[in-house]
Amino acid sequence: MxxxxxxxxxxxxxxxxxxxxxxxxxxxxTMMPRGAAEQRAEELAAMxxxxxxxxxxxxxxxxxxxxxxxxxxxxxxxxxxxxxxxxATRIPxxxxxxxxxxxxxxxxxxxxxxxxxxxAAFLPTLAQMVALKREEAACLSEGDLYDALLDDYEPGAxxxxxxxxxxxxxxxxxxxxxxxxxxxxxxxxxxxxxPEATQLRIARICASxxxxxxTLGRLDLVVHPFCSGSGRDVRITTRVCESDPFNCLYSTIxxxxxxxxxxxxxxxxxxxPLGRGVSMGVHESQSRIxxxxxxxxxPFTGWLYQRMVDAFGDFGVAxxxxxxxxxxxxxxxxxxxxxxxxxxxxxxxxxxxxxRQLITGKLEVAxxxxxxxxxxxxxxxxxxxxxxxGFLQDVHWAGGLFGYFPTYTxxxxxAGCLNRAMRAAVPGIDAALAEGSAKPATDWLRxxxxxxxxxxxxxxxxxxxxxxxxxxxxxxxxxxxxxxxxYRL
Amino acid sequence: MxxxxxxxxxxxxxxxxxxxxxxxxxxxxTMMPRGAAEQRAEELAAMxxxxxxxxxxxxxxxxxxxxxxxxxxxxxxxxxxxxxxxxATRIPxxxxxxxxxxxxxxxxxxxxxxxxxxxAAFLPTLAQMVALKREEAACLSEGDLYDALLDDYEPGAxxxxxxxxxxxxxxxxxxxxxxxxxxxxxxxxxxxxxPEATQLRIARICASxxxxxxTLGRLDLVVHPFCSGSGRDVRITTRVCESDPFNCLYSTIxxxxxxxxxxxxxxxxxxxPLGRGVSMGVHESQSRIxxxxxxxxxPFTGWLYQRMVDAFGDFGVAxxxxxxxxxxxxxxxxxxxxxxxxxxxxxxxxxxxxxRQLITGKLEVAxxxxxxxxxxxxxxxxxxxxxxxGFLQDVHWAGGLFGYFPTYTxxxxxAGCLNRAMRAAVPGIDAALAEGSAKPATDWLRxxxxxxxxxxxxxxxxxxxxxxxxxxxxxxxxxxxxxxxxYRL
Numbered sequence: 022m023x024x025x026x027x028x029x030x031x032x033x034x035x036x037x038x039x040x041x042x043x044x045x046x047x048x049x050x051t052m053m054p055r056g057a058a059e060q061r062a063e064e065l066a067a068m069x070x071x072x073x074x075x076x077x078x079x080x081x082x083x084x085x086x087x088x089x090x091x092x093x094x095x096x097x098x099x100x101x102x103x104x105x106x107x108x109a110t111r112i113p114x115x116x117x118x119x120x121x122x123x124x125x126x127x128x129x130x131x132x133x134x135x136x137x138x139x140x141a142a143f144l145p146t147l148a149q150m151v152a153l154k155r156e157e158a159a160c161l162s163e164g165d166l167y168d169a170l171l172d173d174y175e176p177g178a179x180x181x182x183x184x185x186x187x188x189x190x191x192x193x194x195x196x197x198x199x200x201x202x203x204x205x206x207x208x209x210x211x212x213x214x215x216p217e218a219t220q221l222r223i224a225r226i227c228a229s230x231x232x233x234x235x236t237l238g239r240l241d242l243v244v245h246p247f248c249s250g251s252g253r254d255v256r257i258t259t260r261v262c263e264s265d266p267f268n269c270l271y272s273t274i275x276x277x278x279x280x281x282x283x284x285x286x287x288x289x290x291x292x293x294p295l296g297r298g299v300s301m302g303v304h305e306s307q308s309r310i311x312x313x314x315x316x317x318x319x320p321f322t323g324w325l326y327q328r329m330v331d332a333f334g335d336f337g338v339a340x341x342x343x344x345x346x347x348x349x350x351x352x353x354x355x356x357x358x359x360x361x362x363x364x365x366x367x368x369x370x371x372x373x374x375x376x377r378q379l380i381t382g383k384l385e386v387a388x389x390x391x392x393x394x395x396x397x398x399x400x401x402x403x404x405x406x407x408x409x410x411g412f413l414q415d416v417h418w419a420g421g422l423f424g425y426f427p428t429y430t431x432x433x434x435x436a437g438c439l440n441r442a443m444r445a446a447v448p449g450i451d452a453a454l455a456e457g458s459a460k461p462a463t464d465w466l467r468x469x470x471x472x473x474x475x476x477x478x479x480x481x482x483x484x485x486x487x488x489x490x491x492x493x494x495x496x497x498x499x500x501x502x503x504x505x506x507x508y509r510l
Numbered sequence: 511m512x513x514x515x516x517x518x519x520x521x522x523x524x525x526x527x528x529x530x531x532x533x534x535x536x537x538x539x540t541m542m543p544r545g546a547a548e549q550r551a552e553e554l555a556a557m558x559x560x561x562x563x564x565x566x567x568x569x570x571x572x573x574x575x576x577x578x579x580x581x582x583x584x585x586x587x588x589x590x591x592x593x594x595x596x597x598a599t600r601i602p603x604x605x606x607x608x609x610x611x612x613x614x615x616x617x618x619x620x621x622x623x624x625x626x627x628x629x630a631a632f633l634p635t636l637a638q639m640v641a642l643k644r645e646e647a648a649c650l651s652e653g654d655l656y657d658a659l660l661d662d663y664e665p666g667a668x669x670x671x672x673x674x675x676x677x678x679x680x681x682x683x684x685x686x687x688x689x690x691x692x693x694x695x696x697x698x699x700x701x702x703x704x705p706e707a708t709q710l711r712i713a714r715i716c717a718s719x720x721x722x723x724x725t726l727g728r729l730d731l732v733v734h735p736f737c738s739g740s741g742r743d744v745r746i747t748t749r750v751c752e753s754d755p756f757n758c759l760y761s762t763i764x765x766x767x768x769x770x771x772x773x774x775x776x777x778x779x780x781x782x783p784l785g786r787g788v789s790m791g792v793h794e795s796q797s798r799i800x801x802x803x804x805x806x807x808x809p810f811t812g813w814l815y816q817r818m819v820d821a822f823g824d825f826g827v828a829x830x831x832x833x834x835x836x837x838x839x840x841x842x843x844x845x846x847x848x849x850x851x852x853x854x855x856x857x858x859x860x861x862x863x864x865x866r867q868l869i870t871g872k873l874e875v876a877x878x879x880x881x882x883x884x885x886x887x888x889x890x891x892x893x894x895x896x897x898x899x900g901f902l903q904d905v906h907w908a909g910g911l912f913g914y915f916p917t918y919t920x921x922x923x924x925a926g927c928l929n930r931a932m933r934a935a936v937p938g939i940d941a942a943l944a945e946g947s948a949k950p951a952t953d954w955l956r957x958x959x960x961x962x963x964x965x966x967x968x969x970x971x972x973x974x975x976x977x978x979x980x981x982x983x984x985x986x987x988x989x990x991x992x993x994x995x996x997y998r999l
Contacts, residue, residue: 038556041530041534237545253543256543321882356875
């Protein structure tokens with residue numbers, strides 16, 4: 022028992038330090054004075070160096086060899102701790118340093134290249150990044166290089182299973198897209214000014230409606246919204262565009278989904294390896310189900326419509342039904358982060374295929390732009406006009422996040438499954454949403470998924486909550502049925 | 511050279527981690543959701559454990575033995591690093607843990623005892639604290655126990671020198687106090703409501719006037735104002751009382767004094783042991799000279815009066831001369847933090863004598879309240895009516911900060927000296943203050959004191975800036991001359 026107790030105490034301190042590093046990241050995006058950036062980089066590097074030393078501490082190997090689990094949670098804790106130790110020790114220090122240096126550098130290079138529409142300025146850096154990520158992948162696994170990277174974000178997922186699922190999804194999405202865009206009835210875009218302070222007031226009301234606990238978090242403004250922290254300090258962020266209130270409101274609800282997951286994990290898992298959301302895909306399932314299946318539903322948008330009329334007066338939308346259509350308006354565009362529910366997954370699939378080809382060596386960095394543009398035309402029906410609309414739009418590859426993109430669509434798929442299971446199990450969800458409360462939904466998600474944190478592997482987490490193996494069907498059915506109603510297909 | 515380079519790199523990382531821990535403290539007072547307190551305690555403890563391990567790392571001893579300095583700054587760096595290492599390693603781990611535990615506990619016990627006016631609830635904890643601090647002092651030095659603790663805040667200071675100086679100051683302060691309070695002409699108190707947002711707007715203007723660099727810091731609201739951070743991220747805080755705008759404005763100017771010191775340290779010292787203000791006393795000299803000798807001067811209050819009339823309209827003070835008297839109104843009271851410039855040092859001297867007696871064993875904790883009340887009546891002419899007005903008012907002793915109080919008055923004394931030297935050297939200070947700029951003063955302080963950071967020991971820092979050995983005379987002369995004018999003595 023001593024080895025297990027020692028291990029637990031050590032991991033708890035490591036987790037507390039991880040929370041500190043994460044809060045430093047939050048501060049950087051929300052509060053930090055702009056002249057502090059260089060000093061902050063040294064502070065973050067110092068924290069990273071402390072954390073790396075702890076993750077590779079040789080005592081871990083000894084404790085892991087001697088510790089004996091007596092409960093399911095302890096067994097899982099040992100699994101996760103062993104997995105983390107193996108991943109940390111398999112990367113040579115030289116490679117870890119190289120990756121950290123290049124990641125920090127590449128994001129600046131990428132931002133400049135994007136701003137200047139100058140892909141050539143980014144390609145050599147991207148080529149170095151691909152080479153280092155291939156090297157990292159080879160250290161992590163003897164198997165498929167891409168799967169080795171994917172495993173960091175979605176343990177247990179493989180390109181084979183994901184790719185097959187995406188291949189089944191694409192035709193139905195493309196076909197739905199064509200029907201929607203060809204429909205005679207097209208909802209209008211908003212044309213009104215929505216003052217910032219009022220948007221933020223409504224965003225706070227929405228966050229409360231979805232169960233965000235303000236005693237364990239706060240809301241601040243940033244350029245790119247995110248959720249940060251775990252346990253008893255889970256902070257959300259949003260942004261405001263005065264011509265488009267949905268940007269602020271649905272970013273907020275999305276981040277509340279992430280936050281509710283973290284806030285909802287059972288206290289017994291806090292500051293342990295089980296005390297965080299289990300994977301990116303499962304995390305995204307929570308943000309997406311709050312944002313889309315609940316937040317963009319007719320009952321909730323009906324309630325929201327009345328709040329917006331009260332706050333902004335007549336903003337050019339006649340009634341709740343028209344408002345529901347405006348909120349769910351399908352709008353083809355180049356940018357993933359601005360995409361509607363229908364186009365979003367097509368954006369992800371494109372990136373999945375290209376990044377996999379880069380990592381497996383089937384696509385050269387020099388050919389990436391052309392490959393992107395050909396594929397975009399095929400899937401979206403429009404030609405990319407400049408790199409910032411195309412392969413330079415996302416920071417992920419500059420940040421070394423290969424294998425991250427597919428978890429977005431996996432999250433949507435999981436959200437579809439959870440929505441189906443939840444609605445079969447809980448009768449009053451729509452009635453409560455129509456009154457501005459997601460409580461029955463949050464209660465079900467908390468009980469069946471959120472509270473378990475990392476207790477089970479990602480896919481098992483979803484199966485336990487849903488009672489069935491996840492597939493893309495519920496998501497596609499939901500999208501087809503929703504757009505059929507709105508677009509009168 | 512390798513030992514010195516290794517030592518420098520190690521200390522730089524330690525200093526970066528210290529900045530992180532400090533920012534965590536800032537977050538706790540300004541941003542942290544209230545439900546996060548317990549988790550935050552674990553985060554802080556984890557950081558403290560990392561920092562303690564680094565401060566006592568045996569490699570330091572080896573580097574210190576082998577490193578050779580080639581410049582004044584390097585020699586001082588080795589001095590400070592050696593001193594810090596010795597202090598850290600002299601405290602046994604058991605005592606450090608006990609002190610950390612009791613300090614965290616005692617502040618809660620103190621807060622409850624103060625709120626309930628129940629000193630008996632605090633005395634056992636205070637007795638434990640005194641015992642632990644005596645033990646700590648004995649580990650740190652073979653000499654005087656109180657001096658060993660004082661040395662943490664004001665290296666090189668001794669109770670003998672400070673006590674003798676305080677003994678010279680007290681009669682002149684008590685005599686001035688009696689004349690001022692007996693004067694026929696008494697400035698009125700303010701009787702008006704000053705809205706929060708406007709106060710904060712003027713506070714920001716004042717901060718800029720005193721040279722605060724907003725690209726390297728920010729201003730937030732807290733319960734007890736403080737300044738946090740060093741180098742390129744130095745944050746200030748203030749509070750607002752709508753009936754008393756001076757609370758907000760002069761708290762802000764005071765913290766700007768601390769912040770300008772940190773922001774003004776030469777970049778070459780950043781993230782080294784020389785990269786912070788050299789002692790509490792020297793730090794307080796900067797906050798006090800900004801707040802008092804500059805901020806409460808007739809030229810600056812004349813400028814401020816006009817800003818306040820513009821912002822608040824007629825608030826019941828006829829002209830700039832009357833306003834200067836209101837700002838400098840002497841108001842006997844029980845609470846140190848609300849004291850005017852005249853009473854403040856009497857508050858400090860009382861605490862200095864009592865805490866020294868506690869640490870040297872000449873006063874028992876059980877007799878502290880009675881001793882406080884007798885002394886207060888003698889120095890202030892009024893009887894303490896309840897413990898929260900008396901010996902329970904300050905958090906310092908509950909926080910284990912024995913030896914801290916005298917640095918407040920030492921800071922005032924140093925501010926008096928610096929003010930005399932600066933005004934002899936720089937002709938245009940009052941003219942600039944009358945225009946709302948402390949630039950000539952800040953420029954002189956930066957050049958002669960702030961930029962050096964920890965390059966020289968505290969007293970030498972003051973001597974170098976002033977060109978003479980510091981004494982209490984300039985402060986007392988300044989106070990007597992100022993109050994003679996305002997109170998027409």
